[in-house]
Amino acid sequence: MQHLPLPPSSRRGFIGLLSGFSQILLQSHPGCGLLVLLAIAAGAPALLGGALLGGLSSMLTAQRRGYPQADIDIGLYGYNGILLGMLVSITFAWSPTLPLLIIVTGGLSSLILAPWMQRLRERHWLPAFTFPFVGLSWLMLALAAPLQLQVQPSPLPLLSDLDWLNVVAAPLRGLGQVIFLDQPLAGLCLLSGLLLADRRAALWALLGSASGLSLALYLGWPQHGALAGLYGYNAALAGIALSQVHRRPWAPLLGILLALLVQPGFTVLGLPALTMPFILACWLINAGQLLLRSTGTMGGRTSED
Incomplete structure (x- = not known):
């Protein structure tokens, strides 16, 4: 059977997603991102779905909002969503709300990061790093009871x-x-x-x-x-x-x-x-x-x- 090559847009998106995994380590390298992805798949496969969903939601939000494609390609609109997806998966007991929570927080991380990066470049603000991930994580933990999210005890x-x-x-x-x-x-x-x-x-x-x-x-x-x-x-x-x-x-x-x-x-x-x-x-x-x-x-x- 002949394997058809991936269309350029899909290949570009895949490389951008891998770069998002590498940006967790402050790198823009698909090979590095692949090794991070493999570490999650081997060490905690239950977290892999949340990581991918969070990364994709943050990337798609950035694309729909028209943020610079170069930033999306190097994973800048992926790593906060990936971390949020993993945190939600490891912190809260499973419920039908969790995928929606990952999608929403992943998208919000891009909405927070975009104006921050613009001010970083125009007004020399301090870099955001993983602050969208941290801020949204604290907010989720504070709203866990109203959202009826059951926090799992950390081992x-x-x-x-x-x-x-x-x-x-x-x-x-x-x-x-x-x-x-x-x-x-x-x-x-x-x-x-x-x-x-x-x-x-x-x-x-x-x-x-x-x-x-x-x-x-x-x-x-x-x-x-x-x-x-x-x-x-x-x-x-x-x-x-x-x-x-x-x-x-x-x-x-x-x-x-x-x-x-x-x-x-x-x-x-x-x-x-x-x-x-x-x-x-x-x-x-x-x-x-x-x-x-x-x-x-x-x-x-x-x-x-």
Whole structure:
């Protein structure tokens, strides 16, 4: 039987969807996205449907709204929807409302991201990163009771033994936690995707995740959480994001530290941290750099006057 080639529009959409999966790791690389997709399919197949539905709804919303096709092609209108689809699937018990909730929140993530990106480019706003995902996730959790959504209890990490195998696997588990998985195989898939897209980013991701483990154990944070990678994923994302903008190591190192120090504060606030510590760390460093540049420019003008 002869296989007909996919039409260009379908091929383009498929590549855009894979790029959306790679944008979870702040990359635009279909091969990286495919490895992220495989990590979900192998590690948590029950989450795959929600991830695909969320990614497609956010992409289709962007297309219907006429947002720049170049942004859609590189996955910028996919990753927030993918994360929302996975979060809904893992957080709430199944009901007929869940697919509709994924579609709505995926579409809303694009509606939030578009004006933000426009202001980023025109007025130099701070980047949104995964803020649409975080904000909509907090809103869903707050509205769970009115929407009659049953929150499933999160399984507690079972890791407790501080042996060499758990310590070695913990940084990979930290990478896997980016997509809600505490499995070393998932982390290995994500690390392979990063190596395929950007080796420097892969090294910073691994360093960030390992730093989360080290600091958590040093400060006496819950050991089971540290070994499960719960303190690694925000630091890993901060390392990736800041290493792409700053060639000198001080910025990603500081971002990793800030993400780790900010994360416990969300427990005090009674909010799930999700990826907000990584976002705040990057915002603080970017805002500080903009302030220094502004101060330097003003000082230069003053000296010239």
